[in-house]
Amino acid sequence: NAGVTQTPKFRILKIGQSMTLQCTQDMNHNYMYWYRQDPGMGLKLIYYSVGAGITDKGEVPNGYNVSRSTTEDFPLRLELAAPSQTSVYFCAGVKNTGELFFGEGSRLTVL
Amino acid sequence: QKEVEQNSGPLSVPEGAIASLNCTYSDRGSQSFFWYRQYSGKSPELIMFIYSNGDKEDGRFTAQLNKASQYVSLLIRDSQPSDSATYLCAVPRYNTDKLIFGTGTRLQVFP
Numbered sequence: 001n002a003g004v005t006q007t008p009k010f011r012i013l014k015i016g017q018s019m020t021l022q023c024t025q026d027m028n029h030n031y032m033y034w035y036r037q038d039p040g041m042g043l044k045l046i047y048y049s050v051g052a053g054i055t056d057k058g059e060v061p062n063g064y065n066v067s068r069s070t071t072e073d074f075p076l077r078l079e080l081a082a083p084s085q086t087s088v089y090f091c092a093g094v095k096n097t098g099e100l101f102f103g104e105g106s107r108l109t110v111l
Numbered sequence: 112q113k114e115v116e117q118n119s120g121p122l123s124v125p126e127g128a129i130a131s132l133n134c135t136y137s138d139r140g141s142q143s144f145f146w147y148r149q150y151s152g153k154s155p156e157l158i159m160f161i162y163s164n165g166d167k168e169d170g171r172f173t174a175q176l177n178k179a180s181q182y183v184s185l186l187i188r189d190s191q192p193s194d195s196a197t198y199l200c201a202v203p204r205y206n207t208d209k210l211i212f213g214t215g216t217r218l219q220v221f222p
Contacts, residue, residue: 031208040119042199042214043155050208058209090154098143100201100210102154 003027006091006103013081013110021076021089021106029093032074033100034058034066036087043090049074081110112137115202117213124220130187132198132216137181140205144176144183147199149215155199159185190220 007022025032030051035043035058045058049068063085065077078085088107092100116135124130136144143162147155161167161174161183173186183202187194197215204211 033210035212040214042115042117043201043212045209045211048208056208059211098160098203099145099157100147100155102156105154 003101004091004093004103006089006106008106009104010107011109013078013108015081015083015110017081018077018079019081019108021078021091021108023074023076023091023103024072025074025091025093026072027093027095027101028071029095029101030071031094032068033092033094034064034074034076035090035092036060036085037090037105038087046076046089078108083110086110113213114138114204114211115200115213117198117200117216119214120217121219122216124190124218126190126192126220126222128190128220130190130194130218130220132185132187132200132218133182134184134200134202134213135182136200136202138202138205139178139181141202142205143203144174145201145210146172146174146183146185147201147212149197149199151196158198187218190218192220192222194218195220 033048034046047066049055092102146158149155159174175184199215200213
């Protein structure tokens, strides 16, 4: 999935810890999205951004924060990790056609 | 009613058959509709998008849209075992930049 890079790919957190999931794109996408996907479920929108300095809440923003200081980077912050945040997180950019182009995902486990 | 609804499946079809995947949506103002395929452990990838009522064909895939009935479907002709995946329907919430996904339908194509 060249174009949208997510790190880390895997992470285990203890309850109450904080961390940042990094997302970087090199395709000059203005629009970027963070989704989470629980086992056997679809994608739930956490936050999105339509350009540098502009972010907005999605369907499930509680417990997360984002920033968009540059076009390239769209990090997702978890402040106080909870077991309910165990999930796979996908970052995506949007092409001019409206197609979402996803990163490879970050698998997070909170114990 | 969920914004985007799909039968979770699994839908099992024999190799060579037509697989029919359905999606209903609640927002009458929605204008564009996307089908993504997701292999197990991978990120979603776009198969097709459709904006206008009727059919849109791309190789073995046909997307069908009926705005009056608020459903969009995906037909896969000559199904192959390699088509076994989860198929996600996605619809932008009207007048927003939020792309909402259904829970996905798991398709199994057996030889």
